[in-house]
Amino acid sequence: MSVSVSVQEQAFDVGAEYAGLRNGNWADGATAMFVGSVRDFNLDSAVSCMELEHYPGMTERVLQDIAEKAQRRWALGRVRVVHRVGRLGAGDDIVFVGTCAPHRQAALEACAFVMDFLKTRAPFWKKEKGPDGERWVEARQSDSDALEKW
Amino acid sequence: MSVSVSVQEQAFDVGAEYAGLRNGNWADGATAMFVGSVRDFNLDSAVSCMELEHYPGMTERVLQDIAEKAQRRWALGRVRVVHRVGRLGAGDDIVFVGTCAPHRQAALEACAFVMDFLKTRAPFWKKEKGPDGERWVEARQSDSDALEKW
Amino acid sequence: MIRVLFFASLREQLDCAELQVNPGECGTLAELREQLSGRGESWRRALADPSLQAALNREVASGEATLNSGDEVAFFPPVTGG
Amino acid sequence: MIRVLFFASLREQLDCAELQVNPGECGTLAELREQLSGRGESWRRALADPSLQAALNREVASGEATLNSGDEVAFFPPVTGG
Numbered sequence: 397m398s399v400s401v402s403v404q405e406q407a408f409d410v411g412a413e414y415a416g417l418r419n420g421n422w423a424d425g426a427t428a429m430f431v432g433s434v435r436d437f438n439l440d441s442a443v444s445c446m447e448l449e450h451y452p453g454m455t456e457r458v459l460q461d462i463a464e465k466a467q468r469r470w471a472l473g474r475v476r477v478v479h480r481v482g483r484l485g486a487g488d489d490i491v492f493v494g495t496c497a498p499h500r501q502a503a504l505e506a507c508a509f510v511m512d513f514l515k516t517r518a519p520f521w522k523k524e525k526g527p528d529g530e531r532w533v534e535a536r537q538s539d540s541d542a543l544e545k546w
Numbered sequence: 547m548s549v550s551v552s553v554q555e556q557a558f559d560v561g562a563e564y565a566g567l568r569n570g571n572w573a574d575g576a577t578a579m580f581v582g583s584v585r586d587f588n589l590d591s592a593v594s595c596m597e598l599e600h601y602p603g604m605t606e607r608v609l610q611d612i613a614e615k616a617q618r619r620w621a622l623g624r625v626r627v628v629h630r631v632g633r634l635g636a637g638d639d640i641v642f643v644g645t646c647a648p649h650r651q652a653a654l655e656a657c658a659f660v661m662d663f664l665k666t667r668a669p670f671w672k673k674e675k676g677p678d679g680e681r682w683v684e685a686r687q688s689d690s691d692a693l694e695k696w
Numbered sequence: 697m698i699r700v701l702f703f704a705s706l707r708e709q710l711d712c713a714e715l716q717v718n719p720g721e722c723g724t725l726a727e728l729r730e731q732l733s734g735r736g737e738s739w740r741r742a743l744a745d746p747s748l749q750a751a752l753n754r755e756v757a758s759g760e761a762t763l764n765s766g767d768e769v770a771f772f773p774p775v776t777g778g
Numbered sequence: 779m780i781r782v783l784f785f786a787s788l789r790e791q792l793d794c795a796e797l798q799v800n801p802g803e804c805g806t807l808a809e810l811r812e813q814l815s816g817r818g819e820s821w822r823r824a825l826a827d828p829s830l831q832a833a834l835n836r837e838v839a840s841g842e843a844t845l846n847s848g849d850e851v852a853f854f855p856p857v858t859g860g
Contacts, residue, residue, distance in 0.1 A: 409561060410560065410561050410564040410565075411559060411560050411561020411562070411564065412561070414560040414561065414581070415560075418583065418637070421637075422583075422584075422585060422586035422636055422637045423585060423586065424583075424585070425582055425583050425584070425585040426580070426581075426582055426583075427580070427581045427582075427583070428578070428579070428580050428657070429578070429579040429580075429581075430576070430577070430578050430579075430650065430653070430654060431564070431576075431577045431579075432575060432576055432577075432650065432860050433568065433572075433574075433575050433576075433577070434572075434575070435572060435573060435574070435575040435648070436572035436573065448859070449785060449786050450859070451783070451785055451833070451836070451852060451854065453836050454833055454836035454837075454852070457836055457837075479859060479860075486572055487568070487571075487572045489568075490859075490860065491859070491860050498585070500580060500582065500658075500661055500778075501658075501692065503580070504580060504654065504657065504658045504661070507578070507654065508650075508651075508654045511650055511654070511860060514859060514860050515857075515859065515860040516856075516857065517838075517857065518857060518859050518860070519785065519833070519852075519854060519857050519859075520857055520858065520859025520860070521785060521786035521787070521854070521855065521857060521858050521859070522858045522859065523786075532786060532787040532855070532858070533858040534856075534858070535829075535855070535856030535857065535858050542651065582778050598777070599703060599704050600777070601701070601703055601751070601754070601770060601772065603754050604751055604754035604755075604770070607754055607755070629777060629778075640777075640778065641777070641778050650860075661778060664777060664778050665775075665777065665778040666774075666775065667756075667775065668775060668777050668778070669703065669751070669770075669772060669775050669777075670775055670776065670777025670778070671703060671704035671705070671772070671773065671775060671776050671777070672776045672777065673704070682704060682705040682773070682776070683776040684774075684776070685747075685773070685774030685775065685776050
């Protein structure tokens with residue numbers, strides 16, 4: 397059982413993150429991963445880049461808490477969360493969540509759980525920049541609603 | 547919308563599979579992936595290696611059908627399924643399922659859906675080999691039960 | 697002719713991966729299965745397993761499926777991939 | 779002193795990322811918020827937003843939370859990461 401969290405400006409490598417979850421880990425037969433990326437449009441206006449702000453110190457703590465909550469709820473091995481901050485371009489990866497477990501349902505559900513809480517609890521804010529200017533992304537009701545199933 | 551299916555003896559590379567799902571794909575902000583690996587024990591008896599048999603011709607068709615069924619049910623971009631056959635050692639990866647979508651719930655649910663149907667419909671059979679000899683893995687009721695939620 | 701395939705533990709129990717049957721001898725998948733059961737004790741026992749699945753031309757099929765020359769039939773235990 | 783942080787759109791509306799307040803001037807998070815609203819029209823308007831969230835020492839906190847010297851308080855809009 398281990399949790400690893402990173403908040404970083406640099407890009408992450410999905411293959412390397414997967415290798416980190418698996419390395420020497422023969423007890424967990426199931427690994428679920430989620431990657432969120434910058435789309436080239438959002439709500440019909442073109443997005444050419446994005447600035448991701450966060451609350452240093454609180455962010456890491458919240459991500460750690462979410463991962464530990466998932467570990468208490470499911471029989472999980474490793475949990476890894478990586479979230480980028482700073483300037484991101486269209487197509488860039490933003491977030492990686494990886495969960496290992498002996499069984500696939502636990503891994504997949506825990507991965508969805510971590511993403512749902514990250515979306516509504518972790519102090520990150522996105523500002524999109526496109527040809528129409530820049531604007532802060534608004535929180536979506538559907539993200540709050542997604543918590544109800546947990 | 548595209549589906550890609552491979553049944554192969556050689557190992558797959560999760561980083562390369564992820565790159566294939568993302569390459570030039572800026573419309574899908576969400577990618578969910580699942581990897582199943584050989585555990586070093588199963589039902590309390592040590593497993594040192596495994597032989598994976600399949601039904602060539604039917605396997606590919608079933609995997610394609612499952613992926614297409616997922617695409618009809620959710621708003622998905624690309625779907626990728628890779629399954630290994632032949633001899634595998636403890637810790638080796640067996641199966642990769644990757645799904646892209648504009649939204650995370652669709653990607654994650656479709657990934658779980660493909661795995662649940664793959665487990666109960668795709669003609670693969672595992673024979674485990676360990677110090678206690680070899681034996682065919684028995685199908686699990688929990689895998690059939692998992693289909694009920696779809 | 698109809699090509700009949702057996703997989704995994706069933707193949708081992710029968711010690712047979714594949715055989716050909718004359719379509720005249722069997723009208724449906726269920727009739728083919730019954731006919732194969734007559735090949736000996738190990739066949740009778742193995743094919744009596746109610747969990748066995750069958751495919752016709754690479755799609756899962758039920759006992760009522762009608763067989764024709766050129767068809768490919770397969771019998772196999774419940775799948776365990778993934 | 780109490781350190782007060784503002785993030786994202788709120789920071790821009792206030793044109794202020796951080797300030798220090800004297801703990802004697804506010805007993806609770808709600809009182810601090812009210813006191814800050816008195817700093818001018820843009821403060822009053824921005825802090826009246828009911829969707830704003832607050833954290834005390836890097837944990838989400840409600841208005842009744844009591845403040846002490848050395849505390850770190852933050853106000854921010856609903857989060858939009860991931």
